[in-house]
Each structure stands twice: as structure tokens, then as C-alpha cells.
Amino acid sequence: MTAPTPQDQPQRDHLVSALVRDEPRVLTRITSLFGRRGYNIKSLSVGSTEHPGVSRMTFVVTGDRGVVEQAMRQLEKLHDVVRIIDHSLEKYVDRELVLVKVAITPESRVEVRQIAEDFRARIVDVGRHALTFEVTGDEGKITAFIEQMRPFGILETMRTGRIALTRGSNADIPSHVYHGGETETLRPVVESVEPREERARGVPNLF
Amino acid sequence: MTQGDMTGAKALWATLVGHGITTVFGYPGGAIMPVYDALTFYPEMRHVLARHEQGAIHAAEGWAKATGEIGVCLATSGPGATNLVTGLADAMMDSVPLLAITGNVARHLMGTDAFQEADITGITLPITKHNYVVRDVEELPQVIAEAIRIARSGRPGPVLVDIPKDIQLAPYHGEIARPHARPEAPDPAPEAIARAHELLRGAKKPVIMVGGGALDAAADITALARAWDIPVITTLMGLGVFPASDPLWLGMPGMHGSVAANRAISEADVLLGIGLRFDDRVTGRVNGFAPNAAIIHVELDAAEIGKIVRTHVPVRGDAGAAARLLAEGAQKLELPEWQAQVEEWKSRTAQPDHWGAAYGVQAVVERLRPDDILSSDVGQHQMLAAQLARFEKPRRWLNSGGLGTMGFGFPAAIGAALAEPGVRSVVIAGDGGFQMTAQELATLKMYDIRNVKICIINNSYLGMVRQWQEMFHERRYSEVWLGDSNPDFLKLADAYDVPGYRASSAEELPAAIDAWLSDPKSALLEVVVPHEHAVFPMVPAGAALSEMIESEPPRAPTPGTRKNAAAEEANNA
Numbered sequence: 031m032t033a034p035t036p037q038d039q040p041q042r043d044h045l046v047s048a049l050v051r052d053e054p055r056v057l058t059r060i061t062s063l064f065g066r067r068g069y070n071i072k073s074l075s076v077g078s079t080e081h082p083g084v085s086r087m088t089f090v091v092t093g094d095r096g097v098v099e100q101a102m103r104q105l106e107k108l109h110d111v112v113r114i115i116d117h118s119l120e121k122y123v124d125r126e127l128v129l130v131k132v133a134i135t136p137e138s139r140v141e142v143r144q145i146a147e148d149f150r151a152r153i154v155d156v157g158r159h160a161l162t163f164e165v166t167g168d169e170g171k172i173t174a175f176i177e178q179m180r181p182f183g184i185l186e187t188m189r190t191g192r193i194a195l196t197r198g199s200n201a202d203i204p205s206h207v208y209h210g211g212e213t214e215t216l217r218p219v220v221e222s223v224e225p226r227e228e229r230a231r232g233v234p235n236l237f
Numbered sequence: 238m239t240q241g242d243m244t245g246a247k248a249l250w251a252t253l254v255g256h257g258i259t260t261v262f263g264y265p266g267g268a269i270m271p272v273y274d275a276l277t278f279y280p281e282m283r284h285v286l287a288r289h290e291q292g293a294i295h296a297a298e299g300w301a302k303a304t305g306e307i308g309v310c311l312a313t314s315g316p317g318a319t320n321l322v323t324g325l326a327d328a329m330m331d332s333v334p335l336l337a338i339t340g341n342v343a344r345h346l347m348g349t350d351a352f353q354e355a356d357i358t359g360i361t362l363p364i365t366k367h368n369y370v371v372r373d374v375e376e377l378p379q380v381i382a383e384a385i386r387i388a389r390s391g392r393p394g395p396v397l398v399d400i401p402k403d404i405q406l407a408p409y410h411g412e413i414a415r416p417h418a419r420p421e422a423p424d425p426a427p428e429a430i431a432r433a434h435e436l437l438r439g440a441k442k443p444v445i446m447v448g449g450g451a452l453d454a455a456a457d458i459t460a461l462a463r464a465w466d467i468p469v470i471t472t473l474m475g476l477g478v479f480p481a482s483d484p485l486w487l488g489m490p491g492m493h494g495s496v497a498a499n500r501a502i503s504e505a506d507v508l509l510g511i512g513l514r515f516d517d518r519v520t521g522r523v524n525g526f527a528p529n530a531a532i533i534h535v536e537l538d539a540a541e542i543g544k545i546v547r548t549h550v551p552v553r554g555d556a557g558a559a560a561r562l563l564a565e566g567a568q569k570l571e572l573p574e575w576q577a578q579v580e581e582w583k584s585r586t587a588q589p590d591h592w593g594a595a596y597g598v599q600a601v602v603e604r605l606r607p608d609d610i611l612s613s614d615v616g617q618h619q620m621l622a623a624q625l626a627r628f629e630k631p632r633r634w635l636n637s638g639g640l641g642t643m644g645f646g647f648p649a650a651i652g653a654a655l656a657e658p659g660v661r662s663v664v665i666a667g668d669g670g671f672q673m674t675a676q677e678l679a680t681l682k683m684y685d686i687r688n689v690k691i692c693i694i695n696n697s698y699l700g701m702v703r704q705w706q707e708m709f710h711e712r713r714y715s716e717v718w719l720g721d722s723n724p725d726f727l728k729l730a731d732a733y734d735v736p737g738y739r740a741s742s743a744e745e746l747p748a749a750i751d752a753w754l755s756d757p758k759s760a761l762l763e764v765v766v767p768h769e770h771a772v773f774p775m776v777p778a779g780a781a782l783s784e785m786i787e788s789e790p791p792r793a794p795t796p797g798t799r800k801n802a803a804a805e806e807a808n809n810a
């Protein structure tokens with residue numbers, strides 16, 4: 031009758047987004063929670079959202095389903111966390127941006143450029159002995175690109191970490207919210223978050 | 238007072254007063270002096286000066302644990318703030334609603350390693366439910382109101398608000414924030430209740446287990462258990478949720494739990510857990526916990542469901558609401574075999590019959606009245622008190638369950654005594670733990686608090702550690718002997734005008750207890766007991782509940798192997 035141990039289930043990557051209040055120390059609060067409980071964050075990207083006062087973080091966490099679910103529930107308890115979205119429960123689009131610096135020689139130059147073209151990678155810097163490419167795409171495409179370039183000699187890479195959004199042609203197709211079980215739209219929840227500057231105003235008087 | 242006089246510090250007090258807060262525990266210092274200055278304008282607010290910030294925060298915890306209302310404490314920056322750390326961690330573990338307010342250096346000095354600066358919000362990040370630095374005076378009342386709401390809502394916990402000194406001094410022009418309504422707990426899902434009903438109806442060996450999350454649902458849980466006729470186990474944190482006088486009560490589970498509770502868990506086919514988090518001191522080895530049971534877990538905090546034990550029916554919601562729904566349509570289960578089995582286990586509860594710590598604790602707790610509050614420190618005396626006391630009501634038992642904080646018991650009893658001046662607030666402490674916050678005797682004297690009764694079980698050892706050394710380290714007693722260096726506790730009490738009594742034998746004990754309890758003032762009783770005494774039953778760490786050792790095994794005399802010859806000699810004497 032024990033909780034599932036990591037051996038019981040396959041370890042895999044889980045893609046999760048958190049909508050959080052845009053306040054000091056939010057990132058520390060979240061990463062320290064992960065650290066304390068021994069969950070490793072494989073990638074993390076943070077940016078602002080269309081709603082003032084709300085930022086969006088996207089994580090990749092590795093572990094079995096039980097471990098990741100526990101991590102999400104712990105996150106959900108933080109006051110700064112407005113909503114958790116588990117992308118594995120929905121259809122989503124995800125992207126990652128990577129910069130790759132590849133060594134070139136006069137002989138390999140043409141071949142390297144040809145492969146890059148096949149991947150729609152853009153050249154962002156040209157040197158005598160190296161080309162730097164920018165590639166965007168899902169994880170598979172980026173991994174494939176790096177594998178293709180590896181034989182030529184990869185000098186440096188930098189990846190942004192994955193970002194994701196729920197699929198849907200209309201803005202009103204909601205994201206699947208982690209805990210609630212059934213799908214609900216995010217908008218009313220997010221709108222209840224007041225931007226910091228506005229919080230002090232309009233406090234009702236009791237005395 | 239006109240708006241023109243308002244400062245951040247006054248706005249703080251006005252907000253606290255507006256939230257119905259009547260008492261705060263604290264200790265002043267440079268970075269919070271404007272707040273202490275503003276206090277003089279609020280005579281309706283009682284400030285209790287402790288002798289150490291740890292005393293102040295445990296007193297605030299005692300207040301909160303006894304009443305269920307939020308406890309408030311105050312400290313200055315740097316060392317004042319860091320002295321709150323233990324209490325914050327304690328409140329976090331035991332879900333105590335607490336507001337800690339700290340002063341800090343002025344904003345322009347923050348982050349410069351200024352005198353008495355500490356990054357207290359950084360330090361307390363993992364041990365608070367939430368924390369704030371107030372960076373704009375116009376935000377201050379709203380932040381306090383929000384902090385109080387967060388501390389009290391959902392699973393309660395500690396919230397810290399750090400206020401830079403310049404913000405305390407800044408003129409304040411806004412309104413005073415009013416209390417937020419407490420958010421309603423989610424209603425348990427009907428399907429979950431239906432599945433739980435089904436399991437209960439088919440149960441042959443059911444048991445209910447309740448924890449500290451059910452403290453405010455005692456009446457509903459009692460009705461539920463009686464309606465189905467299911468035996469009830471109360472965890473260390475849940476003692477008092479179910480009346481001990483009810484024949485259905487089986488005692489406490491876990492490491493020092495009762496035979497009946499631990500055996501019933503090991504045999505049960507359905508275990509209904511309400512408001513508890515399956516702490517490892519309760520479960521023993523997790524894969525040996527309730528090995529045959531389908532587990533129904535009622536819990537407000539979703540993160541606790543499935544965290545430690547596999548849950549067959551998760552019921553998310555308020556304990557009281559869930560208990561009421563589960564009691565609906567209940568029919569008494571007719572399970573004579575299970576009842577007979579449980580009765581047999583219950584009969585194995587031994588009453589202490591020879592002089593020792595258990596005898597002393599038993600004599601004290603059997604004199605408690607149902608309204609009395611019993612606060613304990615941490616150690617053998619705590620486990621004995623938990624085993625032997627008979628609580629009829631919730632919120633009469635204060636102790637540090639999750640963190641196991643020595644030094645908690647006495648200041649917590651002071652907090653409870655101030656919250657309920659008409660009630661006796663009895664402390665049971667060890668000679669070790671009492672000395673961690675003994676300076677709070679001064680608080681008794683300063684406020685002429687008359688309803689605190691301190692009992693020190695003096696075994697001259699750090700008893701619980703000694704017990705482990707005895708059982709698991711071949712009696713190598715390493716750094717646990719206190720006997721030669723303990724103060725004369727009666728003289729110590731006398732130094733603070735607290736009357737003291739002593740008993741060193743079973744014969745002396747009744748008269749000493751009478752004199753101690755009938756003293757019109759707060760008083761101290763020292764019960765001098767034999768040095769070596771172990772608490773049983775015991776489930777060794779890492780063992781399953783079914784591997785419980787029921788009573789003390791016969792002991793082969795082992796010669797002292799470690800430097801503590803003094804202790805050995807004392808033992809052999």
C-alpha cells in the first residue's frame with residue numbers, strides 16, 4: 031500500500047506550465063521547493079504574459095507520474111502560483127530556441143549550410159572557422175539538428191528551454207488546468223490577480 | 238487620531254486591532270522601534286514581553302493551538318528575526334496559524350550587510366506558508382490583511398511580514414484594511430463519498446484514524462464513528478478529537494502508539510484517515526503500514542493525498558463536512574469478532590505500577606480536568622503524556638508534533654494560559670527541554686500569570702536520546718547525562734518568585750501534586766525519577782507497526798564503555 035516508488039513507473043519528461051504572480055522571489059520560491067524535495071528541473075523558461083502581474087513559467091521535470099504529480103500539487107499550494115497547467119493532459123504546441131556554433135573547414139562549409147537549410151536553421155553569425163545557427167522547433171527537431179551537426183564539430187550550444195501553449199485556433203479554447211480535473215478557462219483566475227502597483231489602492235475602510 | 242498622524246507603524250497596529258487581535262508576543266530592538274513606539278498609542282493591544290524570541294513565538298503558537306485563532310509575534314531584524322526560525326518551522330509542520338512581524342533595516346540599507354541585517358524572508362522561505370517584504374507603506378495594511386488570510390485559510394500555517402524601518406516611520410495616507418472573509422473549503426466530491434460509503438459498508442475490520450487537521454471537526458467525527466460503530470485512533474496531533482472515555486477509542490498510533498492502535502492498523506481491511514498526513518512516526522515502515530487495508534483519505538490539502546501512502550479513495554475537503562456526509566445513511570456494522578479482537582488488544586495497556594517517569598506522568602495527568610490544557614515538551618515525558626492522558630475534548634493538548642522542538646512546552650503553555658485565563662495550563666517537561674526556554678519564568682512573574690503549572694520529570698538524562706542509545710547503540714551513553722549540572726529547579730523557580738514543590742518517591746507524590754495544583758499562583762513541581770526508564774510500546778525506527786515491541790525486554794547488564802563514567806556510577810548507585 032505504498033506510494034509508487036520511482037522504480038514502479040517509467041521516468042520521463044513532463045512539460046508543465048505555471049502561471050505565477052510577478053513578485054520578487056517567485057523564482058526562488060519555486061526552484062527551492064523543487065530542490066528541497068529532490069525534483070530536478072531539466073529546463074525552465076520564464077516570461078511575462080498578456081496579463082499584467084502574471085508571469086508564465088514552463089518547466090520540464092523528469093520523473094514518474096507520481097513524482098511529478100506530487101511536485102505539481104506542492105507548487106499549487108504556493109500563494110504566488112495562480113494555476114498549474116500539465117501539458118500532458120492536453121494537445122499543445124511547444125518550441126525551443128537553440129544557438130549552435132559549428133566548426134567548419136573549406137571542405138565542409140557547403141555541406142553544413144545545406145543541412146542547416148533543410149532544418150530551416152538561420153545563420154546568425156559567420157566566422158572563418160565557425161558558423162552559428164539559430165534553430166527553433168520542438169525537441170525532436172532540435173535534437174536531430176544537433177545530431178546532424180555533431181560530426182562536423184559542435185563548439186558551443188545554448189538552448190532556451192521549452193515553452194508551450196495549448197493548441198486551439200481561437201483564444202477561447204482553454205488550457206487544461208492541472209488540478210481541477212475538468213477543463214476550465216484560465217481567464218477569470220488570472221484576472222483576479224492584481225498587479226502590484228494597483229494592490230495598494232481601493233482598500234475598503236472599516237473604521 | 239487624525240489621518241495626518243498615521244505612520245506605517247500605527248497602520249500596522251490599527252490593522253491588527255481591526256482584525257480582532259488582542260495580544261501579541263514579542264521582543265523589541267532597533268529595527269522595530271517605531272512599531273514599539275506606536276504601540277503606546279494602542280492601549281487596547283496587549284504586548285507580552287518574552288525573554289527570548291523563541292519564547293515569544295512558541296507562546297504565540299500555544300495561543301493558536303489552544304484557541305484555533307491566529308497567534309501573533311514580533312521581533313526585530315537580524316538576531317531577533319533569526320530567533321524566530323525554530324518557531325516558524327514548528328508552526329509550518331503543525332499547521333499553526335501564525336503571523337510573525339519582523340522589523341528590518343531601512344530600504345536603502347537592505348542588501349548592504351548593514352548592522353543587524355538578515356535576509357529573513359530568504360531564510361524563512363521554506364518554513365513559512367508565505368512571506369513578504371513590505372516595500373511601500375501604502376501597501377502595509379493590505380499586506381497584513383492578506384498575510385492573516387493566508388495564515389488562516391486552507392491548511393493553516395505561519396506567514397512572516399518583514400517591514401523595513403523607514404516604512405514603519407513613513408506617513409500613511411490610505412485606509413486601514415479590513416479582514417478578508419475566510420474562503421470556504423471545497424465540498425467533498427459526491428462520487429468520492431459514495432465510494433467511501435461502499436467500502437465502509439463492506440468492511441469487516443474497519444478503523445478510523447484522525448489527525449490534527451480534524452481538531453475542529455470533533456463532534457462530527459464522534460457522530461460518524463458512533464453511527465457506524467467503528468473504532469477510532471487519534472494521532473499525536475489529533476488527541477482529543479475523539480473522547481478518550483468512549484469505548485471505541487483505541488489510543489494513539491505509531492512509534493510509541495498503543496498496542497490496540499498499531500495492531501488494528503496492521504489488521505484493518507478499511508482505514509478511514511481524516512485530517513492527517515501519515516507522518517513517518519505514525520506509519521513506521523511505509524510498506525508495512527496497513528498492508529491489508531483499502532485507504533480512504535479525507536484531507537483539505539491535496540498535496541497530502543497520496544504523498545506517503547497509496548490512497549484508494551481520496552476525499553478532498555473539510556474534515557467536518559466530509560464526516561457529516563460519511564455519517565449520512567450509516568448503519569451500525571455488526572462485527573462481533575473484530576470488536577472482541579480490539580478489546581483484547583486494548584486490555585494489553587499496562588498501567589505504570591512502579592516508581593518512574595511513567596508513574597509520575599500518570600499521577601499528574603489523572604488529576605487533569607477536561608478543560609485543563611496539557612502542554613508538553615519533547616522527549617520521553619511527551620510520549621508518556623500522550624499515552625497516558627485521557628483527553629475528552631480537542632485543543633486541550635499542545636505539543637510540537639512535526640518538528641519535535643525541545644523548549645516548546647513551557648512558552649506554549651504561557652500563550653495558552655493568557656488566551657484562557659480561567660483554565661489551568663499544565664506543562665510536562667523534561668529536565669533537558671525545560672532548560673531551553675526556562676528564562677520564560679520571568680514572563681510568568683512580569684505579568685503575574687497564575688494559571689501555569691509546570692511539572693518537570695527529572696531523570697537527569699536527555700532521556701529519549703538515552704533510550705535510543707540503550708536500545709540501538711549498545712548502551713554507549715554519549716553526551717546525554719545532565720545530572721551533575723542540572724540546577725536546583727526549585728531554587729531556579731524561587732529566583733522568579735514561582736513556588737516550587739518536589740517529589741522523589743511514590744509516597745511523596747500525591748501530597749506534592751496537591752500542594753502544587755492548589756497553589757494560588759503558577760507553580761513548579763519537580764518529580765525526581767530513576768535515571769533509566771524507557772518508553773514502551775515502541776516501534777523501532779524503520780520497522781513496521783506490526784513489529785512493535787510491547788514491553789521492556791529483560792536487560793543484560795552492560796559495563797560502561799564510554800567516557801561518561803559519572804553517569805554510569807550514578808546509574809549503578
Ligand SMILES: Cc1ncc(C[n+]2csc(CCOP(=O)(O)OP(=O)(O)O)c2C)c(N)n1
Nearest residue numbers: 616617618641643667668669670699700701
Ligand atoms: C531543539 C532540540 N534539540 C534536540 C532534540 C533531540 N532530542 C529529542 S528528545 C531529547 C531528549 C529530551 O530530554 P529531556 O528534555 O530531559 O526529556 P526526557 O526525554 O528525559 O523526558 C533530545 C535531545 C530535539 N528534539 N529538539
